[in-house]
Amino acid sequence: MDDTTSRTNYSVPPVERALKLLHYIGDGQRARNLSTVSRDLGINRTTLIRLIHTLVEHRMIEELEDGGGYRLGAGLVSLGAQAIEGRDIVHVCRPILRDLCLATGMSAHLGVLDGRDIIYLGREAPNSHLVSNVRTGSRLPAHASSIGRAILAEFSDARLRQIFTGDPPAQATDKTPRTLEGILAQAHNDKAAGFAWSVGNFEAGIGSCAAAVFDHSGQVVGGINVSGPEARFADRDPALIDAVTSAARDASRALGYSRR
Template structure:
């Protein structure tokens, strides 16, 4: 809570690299950036351009193949971008598009509730806050843009987790016991499942001082025109202002704005 409380790295020489780089990681990232200029790459080409041995390049590409960042063409035996690499790129672009569309919606919700609002996406078992619009009140919750927090302890995270099936939820939470940022956060997977059942019934999620002791929130999922969950909008407030009336009013506004935003997303 606040109170106001040029050249690709694959082509650059080693002399231009800053100290402290991890060599193996640097080489893999330089290799992937070769796809900026080439539709496909070959072992000999990579070895020549990067000054590495063929055996080293083979191992790098084999590792990337295993994780589906590259795939080998059956006919030419050259390598091209794999589905994992493509999916990451498309996800980044999609999030950029959502943020651009969402900002005016966040501003409207902030003006209606006079509280700070956020746009968040799900990343594994965490939520990433990609945009925020702060309240104009003197005592307010601050921007969370760029923050990651445990999904099970946030309203935005629970709104998005409620969209998952049991198997996918278990894959993200393989252990029964959960880390709890505060004593009010769910501490077991069973407790989280019960809360997610309530989220599905109500159509919104509540964070009752679970991620931070002095902050509470409500959140609703943003579904695109095809019904796919793309993000969540959360309205947050200092715990001192939150009661049943506030939750009902903020949740109604948040659900409505999330629905209106989703109707604009393909």
């Protein structure tokens, strides 16, 4: 039995409908008009009402004032925080990010790969107005972000082709690869360098440097970066590169990685 058949056989429709509704609200839809929500999600209106009441009761969503609809609730936020806190990589990297932030004077981040995206699990920011807007929980296209590039650089061409087969890759700026072949070339360059260096690749005016983090089995499990004003990245500062790659090595060692 393949994975697709297994997922189909063991799927629970009520749970799927609840998850669809949570994603719908999480994407910014306030679900004010239940008839519209019913049509958008393909869920019977009566079933939808029951789902909403159940999710409200369990604090997964909460009702806004003055008929403003719904938003994700404190119960879901708490559950998400528990999931994040349960990741060893988060605990390991928190003090490392703090030290990296202090050493460079820039925002330091931890991210992991999810499909074609990077999810940010940790962030340390300096006491400055010139800091990154990325927050814990943010998602960015992997091939356009420095952390994503550092992770993708550790993959084989076959795996990269598998990840990016289908829809064209998202376009962030004119520096973002537009094709699969462009992503492969970028990954080869980043692998050869040992880090990913960005000067406005994802966002104009913002630069970044990232390196991959490995676990005890030698698998890449995430990436660490610093980001800040583009001017700081005009030249490939060896001290900055060393700070980032050293932080990633420290995180890898703490996760049990030993380069053979």
